[in-house]
Amino acid sequence: MPLEALELFDGKDYTALHVAAWAGNTTAAKVLVRKHPELLYIYSPRHHRLPIHVAARHGRKDTLSYLLNVTKDDHPVCKPYQEQSGIWLLMYAITSEFYDVALNLIHRNPKLATSEIQIGDKKKTSKSEPGDNKAKKETSGDNTAAKKAPSFQDPRSPLANLAAHVSAFPRRSRLYSLPPIKNIREKKQKHYHALQLAKCLCKEIQSLNGSNDYESFAKDPLFTAAKLGVHEVVEEIVDLFPSLVWARDSDNCSIFHHAIVQRHENVFNLLYQMSEHKKMITSFRDNNENTTLHLAGKLAPPNKLNLVPGAALQMQRELQWFEEVKKFVIPYYMIWRNKDNETAEMVFTEAHKELVVEGEKWMKGIANSCTIAATLIATIAFAAAISVPGGNNDANGLPILSNDQAFFVFAISNAFSLFTSITSLVMFFSILTSNYAEKDFLFALPTMLIIGLVTLFLSITAMMIAFGSIVYLLFDYNKRRVLITTGVFTIIPILSFGCLEFPLLLDLITSTYGGGIFGKKSNRLFY
16 A cells, blocks of 8 residues: 555545544554654644644543654654644643643643634634634645644633643542542542643743733633632642732632632632731622622532532532621621622522522421331330230239340330430421521521431331340240341341431531531641
8 A cells, every 4th residue: 555545534634543543543553653654744634633633632642642752843844742733732631631741741842831822713713623614625635735734723821721621639538439549549640740730831931021921821720720619720820920819800800709609619718828818808899799798699500509419408508608708708798789789698598599498398308208207116116115025924013024134125225216216206397397597507407307317217226126126035035046137137227227318417417517618728828
């Protein structure tokens, strides 16, 4: 086969090497490069991508690593790691979360850190990838033209792109949802490389001269990171450009305004690492005269709201945000009215009307279900207390089996089951008859539900122990196998209830009485 045949484009305007890069077929890529190295430097006419761009864009890291080793920057026609080709390669590496690759690209060509994607004619396209219809028309059917540098169009800088794609490493994992150890290690490594990349990009931006450069390259990424909750990037930018902590966008909002609106507690918590400046930075009002408390009164975005299970806990989290932001607001702002003539309390009430209704339904649904179970247990425990197993002695009226140790276990566990089930009933009745005011969702309702679930679990456990004791007493208690069999069957319903309700109970306890999501998380000074 002639070498020129390998340069032919398919229906998607890709060469054979482009297809190998797209599919992640490293073996095929090696064969093609050995046979025709020039394939590495041919741009696709439609997309204006080199094979390394395709591999990076589609997340084929093994193939990308190989292509990066064999693609040189001293080619006479194109420079893959420079100008727009290099910046797009960096962008693709970041969006695919290959932060180690991106870091190597910056070390290879530091100018990429302060480069921007060229913005094309907005009338034609507001945002497009390398190449457009015009470029395709000029290059289709001409392989030599395809080797020319592409025309890239995208408004982002590398730091803004990093802020938009890096995800913070999860700081809390539940026992019942732990990810595999291998995944944790990979995420930690990825997180480390992302932070190193952010530091490297910030230092390159710092080498520029002029405040306009700072505004262009650092301000937008700062707000992007704040909106997405990537507090590490926020910290790195403010460390190098402290004045940007006072920056405000076109809506007159600071990074903390956006953190409150988007419910990013990791960014909001940076306030606790600030000096007395935090009292000034939270006093800004946006263009609609909303204070930070007004913004906290708005409903959280669905993606943040749904992180908490159940409408009642979601309402509790919203109240926690409102109460926490209130600590940073001057007393005068408590009664401040925005352009809609609404106070922060009015905004909160209006925004959370439906959530209060849903929270009431959720609480009553659980209470109704648990009330039935608690009633059955109380009935059984009371009946068992009246009809003593083994009967009573006619002479003195005492239970015949009262001298047996198993009978003592039965008596204590049965009484405990009765008392705890009645306590559980009281709690669930209190939930059903509650007024369901907004503030009740903060402590009162969750506390009643916690007590109700805990006492219900204890009553089930005690009831099964009491039943096991009766079986042991009545069915040949001298045989060990009876005790073992009874014990195994007794544990089944206890474990079933515990496994099913433990996640909810844990959420309730940690959300109501845990350390909370707010507070100082680091000793690192933030301005």
